[in-house]
Amino acid sequence: MTEYGFYLTAFLIGLGGSVHCLGMCGGIAGSLLFSATPNVGRTQLLLSYNFGRIFSYSLMGLILGFVSEKWLLQIQESLVYLRYLGAMMLLLMGLYISQIWQGLRHFEKLFMPFFTPLKILSKRFLPLTNPLKAIPYGMLWGWLPCGLIYSTLAWSMSAGSAIHSALTMCFFGLGTLPGLIAISLTTDTLKNLLRHPLTKKVVGFFVFTYGIVLLYLT
Numbered sequence: 001m002t003e004y005g006f007y008l009t010a011f012l013i014g015l016g017g018s019v020h021c022l023g024m025c026g027g028i029a030g031s032l033l034f035s036a037t038p039n040v041g042r043t044q045l046l047l048s049y050n051f052g053r054i055f056s057y058s059l060m061g062l063i064l065g066f067v068s069e070k071w072l073l074q075i076q077e078s079l080v081y082l083r084y085l086g087a088m089m090l091l092l093m094g095l096y097i098s099q100i101w102q103g104l105r106h107f108e109k110l111f112m113p114f115f116t117p118l119k120i121l122s123k124r125f126l127p128l129t130n131p132l133k134a135i136p137y138g139m140l141w142g143w144l145p146c147g148l149i150y151s152t153l154a155w156s157m158s159a160g161s162a163i164h165s166a167l168t169m170c171f172f173g174l175g176t177l178p179g180l181i182a183i184s185l186t187t188d189t190l191k192n193l194l195r196h197p198l199t200k201k202v203v204g205f206f207v208f209t210y211g212i213v214l215l216y217l218t
Contacts, residue, residue, distance in 0.1 A: 003159065003160075003164045003167070005210070006156070006159050006164060006167075006168045007168060007171040008171075009090070009206075009207060009210050010152060010156070010168045010169070010172040010175065011171040011172065011174060011175040012175060012203050012206055012207060013093055013097065013148070013152055013172055013175060013203075013207055014171070014172040014174065014175020015175040015176070015178065015179075015203060016097035016175075016199070016200060016203030016204060016207065017093075017096070017176065040128060040130060040131065044131040045128060045131050045134050046181060047131070048131040048132065048134035048138065049135070049137060049138035049141075050138060050173075050177060050180065050181070051135055051138065052134065052135040052136060052137060052139035052140075052141075052142065053138040053139065053141060053142040053173065054142070054170060054173030054174065054177075055135075055138075055139055056138075056142025056143055057142055057153075057169040057170065057172060058166045058167070058169050058170040058173070059166070060142075060143075060149075060153050061153060061156045061162075061165040061166040061167070061168055061169030061170070062162050062163075062165065062166035063162075064154075064156070064165060065156065065157060065159060065161060065162035065164065065165025065166055066162040067157075068082065068157040068158075068162075069160070069161050069162050082157055082158040083158050084215070085154060085155070085157070085158060086154075086156075086158030086214060087211045087212075087214035087215040088211070088215075089151050089152070089154050089155035089211075090155060090207055090208065090210050090211030090214060091208055091211035091215075092104060092151060093151055093152065093155075093207055093211075094204045094205065094206075094207035094208025094209075094210075094211055095204065095208065096148065096151075096204070097200055097203055097204035097207060098200055098203075098204025098205065098208070099197075099200055099204075100204070103147075104147030104148060104151055105147050106147065110145075111145035111150070112145045114145070115143060115144060115145050118140050118141075118143055122137055122140040122141060125137040125140075149172075152168075152169065152172050156168040156169055156172075
């Protein structure tokens with residue numbers, strides 16, 4: 001799979017997983033507006049929050065991509081294993097997005113205790129008196145335990161370099177934007193489209209098919 005294939009698939013994973021984001025992260029994004037002072041613009045606040053969140057995703061990809069590039073990929077056999085891992089992650093995420101299998105939710109329960117200190121720290125930025133405070137607030141919430149995020153992160157390690165892994169996670173974050181902005185601004189048409197069973201099935205099928213192709217090429 002080329003790097004462009006990684007980016008497109010990551011974007012679609014984020015887009016298809018927006019339904020999950022609506023329930024898990026949407027409440028955070030929605031409450032963000034209520035925690036702001038009246039003089040802060042909603043658009044600037046949401047953009048700043050999502051910038052911080054996507055920055056954290058990209059940073060995760062950069063860190064694990066660096067580990068993969070500098071150590072794991074130096075061992076020839078590990079490249080094959082990473083590709084298999086990436087393919088398996090795509091298959092699982094395809095099933096997850098299609099809502100055929102929801103096992104990725106178990107990852108969230110495992111990592112939730114580690115997020116408690118970050119959750120406490122995030123309260124220091126409230127109330128949001130200006131958009132700049134929403135950036136670190138979004139960065140902290142970007143580490144929210146989410147099976148979809150961590151599975152995409154594991155898959156991104158097979159991208160081949162730290163930069164490609166970071167960009168893969170960046171495009172994943174961009175894919176989640178429509179859903180989160182829709183729920184924050186109560187855009188019913190877009191929310192209904194993302195929640196539609198056909199949308200989830202189509203995106204899930206695309207991601208699952210990419211996983212099969214990657215397995216075949218490996």
